[in-house]
Amino acid sequence: MATTKMMGILNVTPDSFSDGGAYNSVEQARAHAEKLISEGADIIDIGGVSTRPGYTEVSLKEELERVIPVVEALNDLDVQLSVDTFRSEVAEEVLKRGATMINDQWAGLYDPEIFNVVAKYNAEIVLMHNGDGHRDIPVMEELLLRLLKQANQAEIAGIPEKNIWLDPGIGFAKSREEERIVMSRLDELVATGYRVLLATSRKRLVNDLLGGEMSVDERDEGTAATTAFGIEKGVHAVRVHNVLMNKRVAKTIDALKEIDNHG
16 A cells, blocks of 8 residues: 655754754754654654745854754664755765755755765655746746756756655745645646655645634644645655644545555
8 A cells, every 4th residue: 555654844943933943952853753753754854954934044064063963863763864955065964874865945956966966875855846936937837847857957967766756845935826726736746757745734825724823833733634635636745743643644545545446
């Protein structure tokens, strides 16, 4: 039976929008990672740079100082380690220390060398749709064109198709209406043949779908609904804060789809 993978979020930053400062010591990060694994995480995504609205970009040195000790502290755990970075230098250092996935919010556009680094270590890479929010064509068309172009660049660099993931970039460079359009057309992204990661956890879209005025920690049920919707559209993994809730939703949907396929 095909099972939806759970990517648990581990932010080791002082300013992430949902859990900033909660896990920015190695001990706290280790404890939270163990909790996420106990709840069913298949992948732990370690982030040393906040992507919250209005975030301040940190230096390469500071990012390395945040993520390297955490990767080293977690590489004995029975879980895949991903690092959320767009810098090839960070990718190089974490991959040599046991990470096997890079989650690049700029899909190689910020630092194209990241493709060569990922290929060198035979690692996986997530290519996320991003931009400045200004576009000359409809959002879904731009998303598909940009991600397929970057996936092609990744393959030219030597990353096999099976190691490439696409992320539609909910919460990045899109209006809420555009995000609704992207969600409704997720199956088109799945149809490209690449594996798809959906990352909606506690984001403004969820708040909007719930009617607004929800604090970030009140958005888990809405997130779980987007998980179920995404799985129905064919996504292969979800990136979430509340692994336990989303794991239960995914297991239920996956089981029902299996019955439907053989019923």
